[in-house]
Amino acid sequence: MKTATPAMARAINDRLALDLLLERGPLTAPQLRTLTGLSRPTVSDLIERLKEGGLIEVTGEYGEDRRGPNARLYGLVADRAHVAGVDLRRDAVNATVADITGAVTGTASAPLRDGTPLEELIEGVLREAAGGHALDSVVIGAPGLVDPRDGELVSGSDVPGWRRGVVRALAGRLGGVPAVLENEVNLAAVAELRTGAAQGSEDFVLLWLDDGVGAAVVLGGRVRRGASGGAGEVGFLEVDGKPFCDQLAARTAGRLGRAELADRVARGAAAFVTLLDPGLVVLGGEMGHEGGDELAAAVSARLRELAPAPAQVRASTVEGNAVLQGAVLTALDLTRDRIFG
Template sequence: MKTATPATARAINDRLALDLLIERGPLTAPQLRTLTGLSRPTVSDLLERLMEGGLIQVAGEYGEDRRGPNARLYGLVPDRAHVAGVDLRRDAVTATVADIAGGVAGEATRTIRGELDALVEQTIRDAAGGRALDTVVIGAPGLVDPRTGELVSASDVPGWRPGLIGALRRRLGAPVVLENEVNLAAVAESRTGSAAGSEDFVLMWLDDGIGAAVVLGGRLRRGASGGAGEVGMLEVDGMAFCELVSPDVTGGLDRAELAARIARGAFALVTILDPGLVVLGGRTGHQGGDELAGLVTERLRALAPAPTEVRASTVEGNAVLQGAVLTALDLVRDHVFG
């Protein structure tokens, strides 16, 4: 049995402290000792080490009447790295740039026209405002092969072509990762939305595109070829599920009929996966709110043997974009923090 080396122990303690600063913001040395259970000398050493490494800085003092080293607040150096999250849809591309602490540094949106490579690059550069980017994560419709990081089939985005992601890597001079947009929305839902604290759930995406994302055991499940959760292709009552619940047809339906249609698609996911929780996302899920979620719960209870809670998405704003930023931050923090 191998034991941890002093270097490994230091690395683990450093990352523990950094994660706490990400989660809670600036902290004092006593607060870090309380939260980590580490000794005074160990915390003192790691703070010195992280400051010398340019990862943290003194961010102020704790309490107006306190002075001395223990009163100092330590926080991340936000400009140590920057990431971009991108939502690439059929009509527009939107980018958000954030610092390593998660603070938004810039945003930009452009309507899709002309050469897609140049358009996406310029949108990202507009959001970056001259800042160097360490990681870029792009969410787009379609199946993304987990092994290659490329689309399995053609995207609905106008101007998409094979090799686009590689071209963007060269143009931006930074790592660029492609992910299915519904999977990224599920990342946001698990961190800040209705699925926060849930290890198992399915996000049903009810928008211009219809699909689902599967999270089991706290991990996003993509499937062998990136097709896990593609419920839009499911045949329901002789029609594709995406045709039954697309915004083009659901606008004239009453809530009861809409809930019945959604429940029939959710039934297949619940029967096979038993996630315990289904989140209704996208435009339809948000607009339907708790009322629609309750109606789907009732319909689903009559169909499925496994008890399942249905909730409306509570992610504010663009869930795909938020998931892209969160995923990019995870990647860059692992790289910078170790």
């Protein structure tokens, strides 16, 4: 069995300290020693290394009367990098920019305009949201199947002006900034996993009930996309001879009583519970939010009658735009892995 080299050990220790600063905020050297279990010399060395690398800085002192090296609080240099999440709607572009700690530093949006190349429009929104900060990575959420092999949409997008190569062209306009395209519901599932109703759950399905109907599958704490990006596309499934997406289209669902709505949602959820046994179904999108705990309880009751395996049903608890939040979280993962190691 191979043992860690000194360089690898240093990298592991550095990342451990940086993750603790992300999770807990500024810490003193003694606090880092306690939390990591590392020795005094090792912590002293990693603090100097991270300061020289521009990753951490002294942010204050701990305690009212304490002075000296042990009282210094070390925190992340928030401006070390900025990332952007983009939610590409059928009628608008929305963007959020955050620093490396995850704090939001800017937002912007713009309606889609006929005749304006999509990459040009997205670039303008990103530059407005960035407010002069250079971007380290961009993650874009859009409706449609995204092929995990080449990052392109497998099927045609409902977004006006979409074509192959939009993301690549955007990256070029931004000076080579890494830009990644992801299915919108997959990104919403990331937000549910990290900050929403699925926190603490390794396995769950997010059933997306909005202007489009779809789903995301999370198993083992990871979004599962399938061989061609089609995992979770429940909208194409026929239920009682009709496409599931048509049965829950906004114009139709708005006329349904609570019991009928819950029955239709449960029939789609039953397919996932029967095949995957995820243990948890989260109801997201506008319909899931508006239905709240009452709809979740009604779906749960009906699901117990339809599916062979038990599953909890919860309403989404992500506040605001879940797609944007998932895009920012994904971009932060990419950037932190590159910068923190």
